[in-house]
Amino acid sequence: MEARITFEDQGKDQPFDAHFSVQEYLDYFYSDVMTKYDEDEGLSMPWILDQFHRTFAGEKDFGNRLLDVGSGPTVYQLISASRVCSEIVCSDIHQGALAEIKRWKNGGENVFDWSTAVKYVSGLEGTGWESRQEQLRTAIKDTVLCDVHKENPLHPAAFQQFDTIIAAYCLEEACCNKGRSTYAKAMKNMCTLLKQGGYLILQSYIGVTYYVKDGKRSPDNLNLDAEFVLKSISKAGITVLETSVYETPERETPLYSDVKALLHVIGKKI
Numbered sequence: 001m002e003a004r005i006t007f008e009d010q011g012k013d014q015p016f017d018a019h020f021s022v023q024e025y026l027d028y029f030y031s032d033v034m035t036k037y038d039e040d041e042g043l044s045m046p047w048i049l050d051q052f053h054r055t056f057a058g059e060k061d062f063g064n065r066l067l068d069v070g071s072g073p074t075v076y077q078l079i080s081a082s083r084v085c086s087e088i089v090c091s092d093i094h095q096g097a098l099a100e101i102k103r104w105k106n107g108g109e110n111v112f113d114w115s116t117a118v119k120y121v122s123g124l125e126g127t128g129w130e131s132r133q134e135q136l137r138t139a140i141k142d143t144v145l146c147d148v149h150k151e152n153p154l155h156p157a158a159f160q161q162f163d164t165i166i167a168a169y170c171l172e173e174a175c176c177n178k179g180r181s182t183y184a185k186a187m188k189n190m191c192t193l194l195k196q197g198g199y200l201i202l203q204s205y206i207g208v209t210y211y212v213k214d215g216k217r218s219p220d221n222l223n224l225d226a227e228f229v230l231k232s233i234s235k236a237g238i239t240v241l242e243t244s245v246y247e248t249p250e251r252e253t254p255l256y257s258d259v260k261a262l263l264h265v266i267g268k269k270i
């Protein structure tokens with residue numbers, strides 16, 4: 001039996017997905033967060049944080065109210081945004097992941113340590129990491145259950161449309177084994193939560209088909225190419241303004257997954 005973590009809001013043991021508990025997910029993917037993937041994907045985590053930094057340090061007006069879709073138990077994707085968006089709502093289909101975010105916000109016992117990522121971003125900004133970490137904690141105002149397969153993914157909760165949406169590595173997992181038309185529909189559902197004039201910041205795995213755990217390959221995520229992701233964004237009523245791509249090094253035996261590239265997109269509902 002794999003070890004499982006029980007979360008206050010969850011009330012029972014429940015795996016985060018078919019393979020991981022929330023704690024296992026954090027340890028597996030995010031311990032040694034800045035260097036973990038060096039051997040496999042190259043400098044992917046610095047690239048990820050650089051993209052969020054470049055985006056939110058720019059001239060665009062991202063407003064105050066930001067929704068993070070498919071947050072999981074992670075906050076690295078929100079560090080840069082929290083400098084400009086003072087009201088962040090985290091969302092996920094998994095209650096235990098949201099409970100973990102609440103625990104981190106409230107500084108609970110043995111919470112996951114994101115300080116390495118916060119230090120990296122505050123280094124880019126030229127700010128002090130401790131005050132920026134506090135700013136992130138303060139900016140996270142709420143967590144809400146979300147299912148991108150629902151026409152209104154936040155139903156039954158009611159929120160006004162958001163100024164900005166971040167979605168980091170969510171839709172491709174939510175649509176694993178469900179096909180591309182389901183992905184396009186989920187993108188559309190998600191984008192109904194964005195107000196006119198609002199921004200979508202999306203990061204996506206490209207070309208991933210499996211990840212490796214305990215030496216075994218497990219099927220993972222919908223296998224996407226950048227062209228299809230961008231087409232789905234456009235079909236959801238979002239104008240793509242900027243894209244950047246990080247290509248992972250060619251490797252014969254992937255240590256974590258066979259991801260081919262990461263895609264960062266800035267779009268606007270015009």
Ligand SMILES: C[S@@+](CC[C@H](N)C(=O)[O-])C[C@H]1O[C@@H](n2cnc3c(N)ncnc32)[C@H](O)[C@@H]1O
Pocket residue numbers: 016069070071072073074077091092093094097146147148149168169170171173174175
């Ligand atoms: C690969 S994880 C990404 C988590 C986090 N954003 C990160 O970067 O580590 C994908 C997340 O999508 C969530 N998810 C899966 N299906 C979903 C759905 N139908 N609606 C909303 N979130 C979903 C999972 O619970 C998980 O937290």
